[in-house]
Amino acid sequence: MKKVIRKAIFPVAGLGTRFLPATKASPKEMLPIVDKPLIQYAVEEAVGAGIDVMVFITGRSKRAIPDHFDKAYEVETELANRGKIETLKIVQNIVPPHVTCVYIRQAEALGLGHAVSCAKAVIGDEPFAVLLADDLIDDGEKGCLSQMVRIFEDWQCSLLGVEKIDPAETESYGIVRATQITDRLGKIGEIVEKPKPEAAPSNLAVVGRYILTPTIFDKLDRLSKGAGGEIQLTDAIAQLLQEEPVLAYEFYGKRYDCGSKLGYLIATVEQGLKHPELRNEFKSYLKQLVIE
Numbered sequence: 001m002k003k004v005i006r007k008a009i010f011p012v013a014g015l016g017t018r019f020l021p022a023t024k025a026s027p028k029e030m031l032p033i034v035d036k037p038l039i040q041y042a043v044e045e046a047v048g049a050g051i052d053v054m055v056f057i058t059g060r061s062k063r064a065i066p067d068h069f070d071k072a073y074e075v076e077t078e079l080a081n082r083g084k085i086e087t088l089k090i091v092q093n094i095v096p097p098h099v100t101c102v103y104i105r106q107a108e109a110l111g112l113g114h115a116v117s118c119a120k121a122v123i124g125d126e127p128f129a130v131l132l133a134d135d136l137i138d139d140g141e142k143g144c145l146s147q148m149v150r151i152f153e154d155w156q157c158s159l160l161g162v163e164k165i166d167p168a169e170t171e172s173y174g175i176v177r178a179t180q181i182t183d184r185l186g187k188i189g190e191i192v193e194k195p196k197p198e199a200a201p202s203n204l205a206v207v208g209r210y211i212l213t214p215t216i217f218d219k220l221d222r223l224s225k226g227a228g229g230e231i232q233l234t235d236a237i238a239q240l241l242q243e244e245p246v247l248a249y250e251f252y253g254k255r256y257d258c259g260s261k262l263g264y265l266i267a268t269v270e271q272g273l274k275h276p277e278l279r280n281e282f283k284s285y286l287k288q289l290v291i292e
Contacts (some may be wrong), residue, residue: 002156005149005211006053007122008046008129011115012039013059013106018259027062029133031264033271034278038258039065040094042133045143047099051129054095055102055122057115069094069101111230116212117220125214127152130233132208136267137161139253144209147251151185152211158237158246160188161209163255170200174234176248177201184250188241193234204248206234207255216240 016028023031029039043054056065072091079088095101104118116130129145137144148159162176171194178186190201210233219236240246256270257263272282 003127008051009055009119011057013057030064033267034275038133041136042131045145048143049145049149053100055119057104057106057118066103113220113231113233113236120217127213130210134259135208136256136258137253144251148211158213159211160206160248161251162204162206162248164203165205167197167203170195170197173205175200176204178248186248188246188248191238193232
């Protein structure tokens with residue numbers, strides 16, 4: 001029987017130091033792109049891919065995230081009393097009723113691999129997805145993860161979302177070497193965490209979308225600290241390669257690196273130009289700004 005992807009992990013325990021002081025008291029994942037926080041874009045992508053269990057790996061300063069996905073009685077009552085029914089529906093449907101949200105506290109930030117391992121008890125013996133909210137991916141349809149789930153249905157093995165980057169940027173990413181299977185799909189032969197450009201096996205970078213088999217937990221359990229003194233998910237995937245196939249998929253869509261200030265600003269502008277209520281006025285404003 002083919003396995004399906006029902007659960008997704010959202011590592012959201014990071015400190016967001018690149019956005020200080022904005023993230024001093026508020027999680028970076030709650031930074032808004034127009035009128036929705038980054039984490040909501042990621043959750044909506046997961047819902048669109050058929051995920052019904054969302055597992056958030058949180059930290060001590062992340063109360064705003066569970067609050068965002070929880071029921072807000074006072075807000076909903078006020079909106080109902082004022083007759084703002086459409087806004088009320090938006091607030092009530094941030095996550096659909098069939099979706100379960102699970103929150104796990106990561107006691108200390110020991111890297112992406114450690115964050116994923118914190119969810120082991122909830123994931124159990126199932127394949128699962130990992131989404132990093134910093135990477136907002138817009139394909140104009142259901143999302144990057146939906147593409148990856150369809151591929152998993154056929155191949156039933158781990159799958160990493162990748163994109164070609166400027167070779168000078170390899171020190172910021174996990175980089176893979178892959179043997180081509182189809183136009184956008186390849187079998188990974190090597191994965192290296194943040195190599196120098198001259199040592200990188202390619203310019204194919206792993207970005208914030210993963211589908212992994214539960215075997216990855218065994219690798220994470222035995223892993224020593226790697227780059228930056230952290231438990232690196234990339235190192236565990238490198239070990240996984242020795243036992244089972246791992247695929248690289250060049251997804252359709254545009255990725256916004258919202259972990260950087262420039263990427264965040266670009267995402268805000270471009271998503272603003274797509275927003276049904278704002279796009280016309282915003283476009284006019286930008287044109288006028290350029291003329292001036």
